[in-house]
Amino acid sequence: MATSTETAVETIELTERECWDYLAEREYGRIAVVGGGEPAIYPVSYSVAPGGLRVRTKLGGKLMAILLNSRVAFEVDDYDGGQARSVMISGWAEELGKGAEFESSTPIAPFAGSDAHAVVLITPSQISGRVISRALAR
């Protein structure tokens, strides 16, 4: 589409601090897990919390079963028509708890069902992010 009309593309790597600032601005992302050697992606609502990210999910659900005590990846992105921004995390997931104490600090909307009563903590081992800006002559 833009192949022949593209005039400039600039990719800027974000600092770790900028990655966290970006995560704090947003409310949903995607978690990737591995089950039986196959990857799966789920959109999830999250919040930034001490030690990492908190994610709401369904007790006894498919995602819950796969992600506990396992390696996960997490990603947030957006595109505003000019800049494409993304932050990617590699880390570990563990169940933090359930009930009002955890739920009140972790958003449920927009991507969690009303039965998402468990809170999972994602502890990052690696975080990176970038902004891709392009000028197009359309």
Place this chain on the structure above:
Amino acid sequence: MATSTETAVETIELTERECWDYLAEREYGRIAVVGGGEPAIYPVSYSVAPGGLRVRTKLGGKLMAILLNSRVAFEVDDYDGGQARSVMISGWAEELGKGAEFESSTPIAPFAGSDAHAVVLITPSQISGRVISRALAR
């Protein structure tokens, strides 16, 4: 956040046709791959093509190395303030080719770098999607 003020949540599963219609409306998503047992997520630009999805990536890049001839997951979502929609694919990735013939039919913006000259075909083995609508009393 919305825990105590939520009045109604409705989750509707999309048909396969509706999933493809949704994919055709959008221009970028995320691909999940497994490398060394660990999942990773990358935002990618794509187009719907015969047999699946076409994705642009960098020749010799990290993503390219991991995804060739391997199981992948692909996801597209959006949230418009009222409805959260998502489509998830499980499938296989293979290099389709490189050069102008492929590039012209596969978008590069917004999430691919200017050096994304290879086109990868994702052939779905499974596709699902849903719309989550909620009414909130804020």
